[in-house]
Amino acid sequence: MNQTILYGKDHLTVSLPEDAVLIEPEHVPAMSSPEKGVVDSLQNPIGTPPLKEMVQAGDTVAIVISDITRPTPNDVLVPLLIEELDHVPRENFVIINGTGTHRDQTKAEFISMLGQWVVDNIRIINNHCHEKEELVNLGKSKFGCDVYLNKEYVEADFRIVTGFIEPHFFAGFSGGPKGIMPGIAGIETIMTFHNARMIGDPRSTWGNMEDNPLQEMTREVNNMCLPHFMLNVTLNGAKEITNVFSGDLTQAHEKGCEYAKEHAMVKCEERFDVVITSNSGYPLDQNLYQAVKGMSAAHKIVKENGAIIVAAECADGLPDHGNFARLFSMADTPQELLDMIEDPDFHMFDQWQVQKQAVIQNWADVYVYSKLDAPQIEQAMLKPCPDISETLTDLKQAAGENLSVAVLPLGPLTIPYVDE
The missing domain is CATH 3.40.50.11440 (LarA, N-terminal domain)
Incomplete structure (x- = not known):
């Protein structure tokens, strides 16, 4: 099936398995005035x-x-x-x-x-x-x-x-x-x-x-x-x-x-092997720093050792302000980043976003579809995703036919959760 998800100032159309689960908040119409x-x-x-x-x-x-x-x-x-x-x-x-x-x-x-x-x-x-x-x-x-x-x-x-x-x-x-x-x-x-x-x-x-x-x-x-x-x-x-x-x-x-x-809160009965999410489009998906929010929403319902695919345009880069990009150069793995940030003597602004991202990466692989080039995505210890459907196909080949897939078209405007 084809599904649109928010991306930049428009949307993407993504080809998904027919049994993919669509997770959206209750639609509330705009006020008449x-x-x-x-x-x-x-x-x-x-x-x-x-x-x-x-x-x-x-x-x-x-x-x-x-x-x-x-x-x-x-x-x-x-x-x-x-x-x-x-x-x-x-x-x-x-x-x-x-x-x-x-x-x-x-x-x-x-x-x-x-x-x-x-x-x-x-x-x-x-x-x-x-x-x-x-x-x-x-x-x-x-x-x-x-x-x-x-x-x-x-x-x-x-x-x-x-x-x-x-x-x-x-x-x-x-x-x-x-x-x-x-x-x-x-x-x-x-x-x-x-x-x-x-x-x-x-x-x-x-x-x-x-x-x-x-x-x-x-x-x-x-x-x-x-x-x-x-x-x-x-x-x-x-x-x-x-x-x-x-x-x-x-x-x-x-x-x-x-x-x-x-x-906005949506209960799910179980976790999924793959969760595809937007970062709710512009203006929240302007940079990779903000895209951690979409990853975090998906993290709520992805299986351990599963995969998150986040679509965030990132027209503003990683971004350029602050230490977000610099922090990734200070360690070799997400766990090393966590160890560094959790040291009581370590203090650097932007560390909070990197901390959240590292926790997610220790739970699941994170693929990024965006305008960023592959080296920029890899600099942040993430996996490039040139094509969402192709990445899904690769994941299915590796995991088998029973791969469960969920999609959050509105990204963190929807907060799914599993009672555990």
Whole structure:
């Protein structure tokens, strides 16, 4: 059978065995009028007064957004926020791009993310996690580090965080407090949040919020300088808004996570020999660093010593920022990478993504179909996949006719699991 899977800004058509199992989240149609849905939510939020009543005309307002690696529809959300606060002068607003450890966005990218009017009329800055003069030290975290957040955010009279909610491979769910921590945090704080002990904790996984140490830390940091208002959405596979959650950070995010979990988590009766996954297409499949999320979703249901095939365009390379590529040159095998990263004396940013990837590679072989050339894929200790159907044929010849195959067309927008 032929099956389309998300890839880049379009999709791939893949030829699969007739008995391949298709695993998708429940399809939720887009809101008939997302703009009306957002405005209704801002005027009738969860756990707070209406947004307009909370902001004084003379207030400075910081709006934190997620960066270009996330499909948050900020071109819809941000103009509606500013319109709802039309009693506040435009010069009182600042939009802070929550880059975490990622690269700055260009003006052209901001136009694509926010629209021309916002770029022309509202001041926009990138968070710089390494620039201490752009950060404020808020004190000590119980997790053992100083807490640094973006100075303009901390000093604003009114603070808003935007985002979208989906299952996350180590934080349980995205959105909510993650927009602030690690989105606009300093490198020391981010490194603790992503250290080997936190990432390696079995509670740091898809869909788990109750005792997840990463959620515990991100909530702690947020409480040191709380956003006054949250605006988050959920999206379907076409990146369309399906629901809106706004108001109190904790209450609204909790409601959004419940909604996302209901539609995204899919139970499987058993594991599969091969799992084919996308990385949910653009913008999440821009680079190999982000593609670890698709691998991680597949890891949930692939057999030990099985195979994962991930289709991620990787138009932005491995990427160039950070230490992701460099880390692979520091060991010869995934297990050596894990041993190095789990050494208490070892600290290097981007190690968290490599740690997750190495755990997956110790469980199953990982093949990558992308625009990367074979040496780049091999540099990351992964196996090139020039043709998905041919790779499947090779795996079937090696394993026999009874090879079981599953496909995640939407990648980590679907979180499959097996009760074990």
